[in-house]
Amino acid sequence: MLPIMGVVLVAFLVIGFAMPVLPLHVHDGLGLSTFLVGLVAGCQFAAALITRPWAGYFCDRRGPKRAVVTGLLASAASGVLYLLSLQFTTEPSTSVAILLLARLLLGGAESFVITGSVTWGLGLVDQQNTGRVIAWVGAAMFGAFAVGAPIGSVLYDAHGFAAIALATTLAPLATLALVAPVRGVVPATQMRPSFLRVLSVVWAPGLGAALSSVGFGAITAFITLLFAQRGFSHGWLPYTMFAGVFIVARFLLGHLPDRLGGAKVALVCLAVEAAGQALIWLAPASWLALLGAALTGLGYSLVYPGFGVEAVRRVPADSRGLAMGAYTAFLDLALGAGGPVLGLAASGAGLGSVFLVSALATLGGMFIALRMLRGGFFESLDSPDRDVGADHIDYRPCRGTAHAGD
Numbered sequence: 001m002l003p004i005m006g007v008v009l010v011a012f013l014v015i016g017f018a019m020p021v022l023p024l025h026v027h028d029g030l031g032l033s034t035f036l037v038g039l040v041a042g043c044q045f046a047a048a049l050i051t052r053p054w055a056g057y058f059c060d061r062r063g064p065k066r067a068v069v070t071g072l073l074a075s076a077a078s079g080v081l082y083l084l085s086l087q088f089t090t091e092p093s094t095s096v097a098i099l100l101l102a103r104l105l106l107g108g109a110e111s112f113v114i115t116g117s118v119t120w121g122l123g124l125v126d127q128q129n130t131g132r133v134i135a136w137v138g139a140a141m142f143g144a145f146a147v148g149a150p151i152g153s154v155l156y157d158a159h160g161f162a163a164i165a166l167a168t169t170l171a172p173l174a175t176l177a178l179v180a181p182v183r184g185v186v187p188a189t190q191m192r193p194s195f196l197r198v199l200s201v202v203w204a205p206g207l208g209a210a211l212s213s214v215g216f217g218a219i220t221a222f223i224t225l226l227f228a229q230r231g232f233s234h235g236w237l238p239y240t241m242f243a244g245v246f247i248v249a250r251f252l253l254g255h256l257p258d259r260l261g262g263a264k265v266a267l268v269c270l271a272v273e274a275a276g277q278a279l280i281w282l283a284p285a286s287w288l289a290l291l292g293a294a295l296t297g298l299g300y301s302l303v304y305p306g307f308g309v310e311a312v313r314r315v316p317a318d319s320r321g322l323a324m325g326a327y328t329a330f331l332d333l334a335l336g337a338g339g340p341v342l343g344l345a346a347s348g349a350g351l352g353s354v355f356l357v358s359a360l361a362t363l364g365g366m367f368i369a370l371r372m373l374r375g376g377f378f379e380s381l382d383s384p385d386r387d388v389g390a391d392h393i394d395y396r397p398c399r400g401t402a403h404a405g406d
Contacts, residue, residue: 001125001133003182004117005140010175011072011113012141014079014168015044015106016148020224020236021156021164026099027225029161030092034225035343041221042339043100047107049332053195055115056325064120064321065184071112072172072179078106079169086162107332109172114141115328119321122312123185128258130312135254135305142243142250149239193319199326201314205262205307206330208368212270212303213331214361215277215296217338218354223280223293226351232286238293245297250305257306266306267369270362273299277359281352292355303365304331310372334361 023037059067081102088095114137121133155163199206219242224235257265276295283289311327312320338361342354 001121001136003178004121005136007068007175007178008113008117008137008140009144010178011075011172012144013148014075014171015110016145017152017155017164017167019145019220020149020153020239021161023221023224025161026096030089030095032092032096034346035340036096038221038339038343040096040099040103044103044107045332047104048111049329051108051111052115052325052329052332055111056322059116059119059321060319063184064116064123065179067112067116068120069176069179071109071116072175074105074109074112075172076169078102078109079165081105082165082168086165115321115325118324120185122320131257131262131305131309132254134308135250138304139247139250142246145239145243149236153236195322195326198315198319198322202311202323202327204368204372205310206327208266208365209304209307210330210334211361211365212273212300213334214338215273215358216300217334218342218358219293219296221339222342222346222351222354229351232289238290241290242293242297245294246301249298249301253302254305257302257309262306262309263369263372266303267366267373269299269302269306270366270369273303274359274362277355277362281355281359
């Protein structure tokens, strides 16, 4: 898993670079509203949502390695659009329109990279580590956020958004060198269910994960502005606190969904995340807000792999890529719609209200986990020749030259 995690780490640095500074660039640099801040931050996730089915089919039919390469190239192209948007800063409407296009392209790139990486990992390790693969790939992704946030702040302070744009262009191209020597996997060639059929059996864990992701969206888009409004220093620090705790928890506790059950682990983690969001909402001092960010990271860390184990075990092995695409689409839906909605909440009731809304959404995720623990929402895809459980992964490592590119 280590080479794949390295690819994800470098590929997602470009998103980490922009996370703490994009709201400042749009709100302060271009002079636009908090609603547009939420729209620019959230449209990336909306684009990822739209491209999830495509990414899942691509992984199952063409191979996850090719999906990762496609995502890296699209990510570099989004950096070029970032650079182009800077040529129109005197016309904020034009600049933000190009910036929106860049974010949409980056969302599609993110979809291919993360769906391909998880599917790739599931094909390379044994069947008892489904949850751990999902957890570790996510840890690499959030490791990029943790490292990228302070680096992005330094680059922005020193050279402005142009430095972020240049890094977004170059980092994915450099990552192609990490991809090349890693062997790919070839999916089993047979009939696969439609995306809508897969969606019908993974919607419950997907919805639970989506509700938990509203808190992540709140931190992504609004924690920097909240720190600035309350006079707290180091607006990048909550990102790093969140991501650092998240990563440590995933490496130390990533085995728990496989061992204890995904829904049970998700339920406990959702309670912790809700407490963290409420603490940020109420925090009168920066250290309390940072503690809230840490609790949010701790809780959110195992929600995705916990519900992910529940989703993956409901489909045949040769549709894992499509299942991960459908499951992750719910997160994209929450983050894409949540950005503008949270922006409206901030405009109407203040920035602090954003974190109250996200805490309430997380409580909704707890209801989903409780229902799953009591046997609700259960359905799986029937496959004539195999069990649909998580212990039948049919992906095969590439051994012939005909499939070396996959």
